Amino acid sequence: MKCALVTGGSRGIGSAICQKLAIDTDYHILINYQSNKEAAEETLKKVIEAGNTGEIIKFNVADAEEVKNALAQWQEANPEAIVEAIVNNAGITRDGLFMWMNHEDWSQVINTSLNGFYNVTNFFIQKMLRNKYGRIVNLASVSGVKGTPGQTNYSAAKGALVAVTKALAQEVAKRNITVNAVAPGFIKSDMTSQLDEKELVKLVPVNRFGEAEEVADLVSFLVSKKASYITGEIININGGIYS
Known part of the structure; x- marks a missing residue:
């Protein structure tokens, strides 16, 4: 059984990616979620409706022990299963001006996006190298490429993902493993629902926010x-804000 794991796969862009991979690939879809089981099950339902198979798997990507335990347990229960594709999508925002940013808001955002990448990818990377095949796609952000005021923590985490993508790509390329990142701009989702769309749309040359499905299409291609x-690439998908 060949599998694709999508972290933070229960909602928004993550859910759209799970559904798209269900249509475009033969992969058994592993839908990771942290707290919203209902949303994860809804995504699984859509994966099955698309004619594919999948399952939900609960862990907080930022918690190294929890990740290791959940994935080891899953691997023991499915000894024949091979995770060929990893989409590191889980991320959180805790926005605020740097001068007022507390340590927890700084470290939580870094832990989820950056350490989450390490915790999940490091678990599988040796197996991928042995199998001489893999696809790793990291969800970065326009914030990680150009920097966004009020998001120093998020920009730092996503900027680090950009750098790790370029470095890891060079380490594993000989083994037929590609590592790429996708950097979305303003995409309609829970994460951007609090933003002033009318004002922000003025910054976007194509004059609209993107859809989660548009990001999912790009991820599906890279998988x-x-x-x-294509490896070591950071592909901007932002309606022309910055490229």
């Missing part, structure tokens, strides 16, 4: 065999 010669 596919068609993207074999």
